[in-house]
Amino acid sequence: MDFSLLTLAFAAALLLSLATKFWLMTRQMRHVSAHRNEVPAAFAGTVTLEAHRKAADYTLAKGRFGLISMAFGSAVLLGWTLLGGLDALNIALRDALLPDWGPMAYQLALLAVFALIGSLLDLPFELYSTFRIEQRFGFNRMTLKLWLADQAKGLAVGVVIALPLAALILWIMGATGTLWWLWAWAAWVGFNLVLLLLYPTVIAPIFNKFEPLPDEALKARVQALMQRCGFAAKGLFVMDGSRRSAHGNAYFTGLGASKRVVFFDTLLARLSAPEVEAVLAHELGHFKHKHVIKRMVAIFAASLAGLALLGWLSAKSGFYTALGVAPNLTAPNDALALLLFMLALPPFMFFVSPLLSWSSRKHEFEADAYACQQADGRDLASALLKLHEDNAATLTPDPVYVRFYYSHPPASQRLAALPAPVASS
Numbered sequence: 001m002d003f004s005l006l007t008l009a010f011a012a013a014l015l016l017s018l019a020t021k022f023w024l025m026t027r028q029m030r031h032v033s034a035h036r037n038e039v040p041a042a043f044a045g046t047v048t049l050e051a052h053r054k055a056a057d058y059t060l061a062k063g064r065f066g067l068i069s070m071a072f073g074s075a076v077l078l079g080w081t082l083l084g085g086l087d088a089l090n091i092a093l094r095d096a097l098l099p100d101w102g103p104m105a106y107q108l109a110l111l112a113v114f115a116l117i118g119s120l121l122d123l124p125f126e127l128y129s130t131f132r133i134e135q136r137f138g139f140n141r142m143t144l145k146l147w148l149a150d151q152a153k154g155l156a157v158g159v160v161i162a163l164p165l166a167a168l169i170l171w172i173m174g175a176t177g178t179l180w181w182l183w184a185w186a187a188w189v190g191f192n193l194v195l196l197l198l199y200p201t202v203i204a205p206i207f208n209k210f211e212p213l214p215d216e217a218l219k220a221r222v223q224a225l226m227q228r229c230g231f232a233a234k235g236l237f238v239m240d241g242s243r244r245s246a247h248g249n250a251y252f253t254g255l256g257a258s259k260r261v262v263f264f265d266t267l268l269a270r271l272s273a274p275e276v277e278a279v280l281a282h283e284l285g286h287f288k289h290k291h292v293i294k295r296m297v298a299i300f301a302a303s304l305a306g307l308a309l310l311g312w313l314s315a316k317s318g319f320y321t322a323l324g325v326a327p328n329l330t331a332p333n334d335a336l337a338l339l340l341f342m343l344a345l346p347p348f349m350f351f352v353s354p355l356l357s358w359s360s361r362k363h364e365f366e367a368d369a370y371a372c373q374q375a376d377g378r379d380l381a382s383a384l385l386k387l388h389e390d391n392a393a394t395l396t397p398d399p400v401y402v403r404f405y406y407s408h409p410p411a412s413q414r415l416a417a418l419p420a421p422v423a424s425s
């Protein structure tokens with residue numbers, strides 16, 4: 001195979017995906033600003049013009065920021081690959097570490113330094129998004145101090161979890177022969193299952209406080225719902241989401257015996273008990289329809305296919321040179337292959353995203369339908385309206401943008417499939 005075609009295909013995918021993202025984002029911004037001054041008829045009685053305008057302004061601010069960060073991200077990707085950034089970093093670390101520290105230390109250092117540079121480049125964007133955009137629209141509750149503490153904790157958790165995993169994968173790649181990708185996949189799946197088991201009780205509490213749901217009436221209500229649906233969970237918890245953001249949420253987490261239901265305190269503060277029940281019934285719908293398992297199986301199958309492809313590519317020197325890196329002659333190329341693959345894949349995968357979004361939107365409709373059987377659909381409708389308003393989500397998105405990106409159907413479509421909401425404050 002002629003790998004110079006890969007250079008061309010990668011450059012084309014990168015350009016085409018960037019152009020498509022720009023086209024979609026500008027469509028969305030034009031569409032939202034054209035409808036900024038009029039609440040859609042279906043929401044005329046329930047959404048104020050002020051809230052509608054705020055949602056439009058929030059969408060536009062995020063859109064402008066998105067355009068800049070997309071352009072920057074593509075430039076960084078090009079810099080790492082075809083412009084020789086990864087090649088230069090590889091040579092520097094290889095020459096500095098390989099002689100004294102050996103191949104494993106050199107490869108781990110390559111992964112770690114690459115990740116560190118990546119996060120440093122992202123830092124200004126994260127800061128701007130949290131302390132400018134979210135702040136301006138009243139969503140940010142974080143202080144700079146908490147933000148810095150989060151970064152430090154994230155780094156520590158990353159080192160403790162990611163470094164041993166990386167060492168294991170690199171060892172497998174070097175020691176298990178041509179079928180290494182199969183072993184690496186098994187390790188990856190095992191790692192994810194362990195993480196799922198440990199996340200609720202070990203990792204999440206590093207960042208947030210979890211307390212048992214104190215409201216007895218709500219607790220009884222929620223437990224009755226779960227019993228009706230035949231769903232067992234270890235506990236109901238409230239999380240102090242308000243420390244960081246005003247956005248509300250509820251989720252299930254964990255696996256088997258560690259499974260629990262978590263409500264953001266912001267959600268409980270905003271919704272009535274029947275609305276909380278309806279939101280939870282929607283989440284239970286995802287379980288009843290096996291969306292969670294299906295998604296997990298799909299992700300594991302996709303990673304098997306990806307690793308098999310990498311198993312084939314990583315043995316060809318053309319794979320490295322086509323993407324701007326000279327492969328090592330006297331040291332293993334495993335870390336290099338992993339990094340290049342992670343960098344090169346997203347521009348190609350971007351064109352699959354409408355398919356994933358479509359499947360996700362279909363699941364949301366199914367979960368809503370389930371919620372209507374197990375709880376009152378009118379409560380779900382009014383909860384959705386409140387959450388939409390609180391998140392300043394636009395009611396007038398561009399239809400093409402929705403097809404590409406929306407993991408949840410737009411409010412107009414979701415509410416059209418539900419009974420009219422009960423009038424509330």
Ligand SMILES: [Zn+2]
Binds near residue numbers: 282283286364367
């Ligand atoms: Zn859902």
